[in-house]
Amino acid sequence: MCGGIGISNPEARLHISEGGNTSDGDGSAGLAMTGNESIVLQVDSAYTIGHTYGSMVWNVGSRRRAMITGVAENTDTDYLGLAFYTRGTDGAGDFFESMRISHSGNVGIGNFGSGAVTGAKLRVEGRILTTNQFSSTVATGTAPIVVSSTTECTNLNAARLQGYTALGLPYLGGSVNTSINSTDGKRRFYFANNSYTALSAQDDIYFQIGTTSVARMGGNGLWNFHGDSSEQTTYRVNVRGSNGLNVEATEALSSGQKTTVLRAGGDKQWIDSYGVFKRNRQTVAENITVSSSDNCMSAGPISINNGTTVTISSGGTWSIV
Numbered sequence: 568m569c570g571g572i573g574i575s576n577p578e579a580r581l582h583i584s585e586g587g588n589t590s591d592g593d594g595s596a597g598l599a600m601t602g603n604e605s606i607v608l609q610v611d612s613a614y615t616i617g618h619t620y621g622s623m624v625w626n627v628g629s630r631r632r633a634m635i636t637g638v639a640e641n642t643d644t645d646y647l648g649l650a651f652y653t654r655g656t657d658g659a660g661d662f663f664e665s666m667r668i669s670h671s672g673n674v675g676i677g678n679f680g681s682g683a684v685t686g687a688k689l690r691v692e693g694r695i696l697t698t699n700q701f702s703s704t705v706a707t708g709t710a711p712i713v714v715s716s717t718t719e720c721t722n723l724n725a726a727r728l729q730g731y732t733a734l735g736l737p738y739l740g741g742s743v744n745t746s747i748n749s750t751d752g753k754r755r756f757y758f759a760n761n762s763y764t765a766l767s768a769q770d771d772i773y774f775q776i777g778t779t780s781v782a783r784m785g786g787n788g789l790w791n792f793h794g795d796s797s798e799q800t801t802y803r804v805n806v807r808g809s810n811g812l813n814v815e816a817t818e819a820l821s822s823g824q825k826t827t828v829l830r831a832g833g834d835k836q837w838i839d840s841y842g843v844f845k846r847n848r849q850t851v852a853e854n855i856t857v858s859s860s861d862n863c864m865s866a867g868p869i870s871i872n873n874g875t876t877v878t879i880s881s882g883g884t885w886s887i888v
Contacts, residue, residue: 638667816840851875857883864888
């Protein structure tokens with residue numbers, strides 16, 4: 568190795584070359600300077616991938632602490648990267664690579680060994696901490712960030728979800744075979760795939776149009792159809808207001824009778840569309856008491872089964888027509 572200070576360019580502070588390079592025309596191992604370089608290292612030997620060529624080493628006392636080298640990324644001399652090495656706090660042991668700049672301009676921070684920095688302009692082995700923003704100007708059509716973890720990111724606030732704004736979400740879309748819970752952990756919705764839908768609550772369930780309650784199912788399964796938020800505690804179904812309950816039998820007659828009619832215990836209470844033909848059984852098969860405040864009527868003839876009793880209280884009536 569030969570060295571020169573200044574050489575043909577007086578602005579160069581130090582010039583070192585290796586090998587018999589005579590391409591600068593002076594027949595020596597010198598290197599013609601054309602800029603304001605402070606240190607120039609030249610290597611004329613064949614390049615080996617992963618080998619380092621030309622080093623700047625910082626010593627503290629007798630121990631080497633840091634080093635910058637050129638690293639061959641290809642046998643072609645144009646493929647030379649820049650690597651930064653450091654040692655442990657005791658200054659002993661092997662150097663480890665802490666940063667590399669590849670010939671293509673990719674930067675890697677962390678211990679990459681002899682591997683090339685590929686796939687990204689900046690690669691970091693470890694956590695990144697910034698006191699300012701991460702900013703991306705990539706055009707629509709390319710995700711500005713790619714992640715592998717599905718762990719929830721605390722405090723992440725997003726303006727869109729799956730392309731929808733918060734007020735334009737197709738709520739619960741695609742959530743099948745999964746219980747949708749509220750913040751207290753109670754199940755609220757469940758959609759069975761291609762099957763039933765469950766609406767769940769800890770107590771009552773309200774059905775509203777806007778902010779007006781139109782129906783309420785109590786925690787005991789009693790329904791109340793109403794125009795307010797009153798609770799039904801007696802009847803399985805209670806209908807209040809709006810002309811009451813309408814049973815509309817629009818189907819044709821079958822064997823001279825309607826099928827969609829009011830029923831009790833499975834028996835039809837009438838057989839026509841409008842309740843002209845009242846219907847009752849011809850046999851009494853349960854013990855009945857007509858109270859003093861009741862007036863009852865049946866279409867006869869009527870028979871009372873053996874062991875069955877019909878009691879007519881004083882003041883009550885039972886008429887058979």
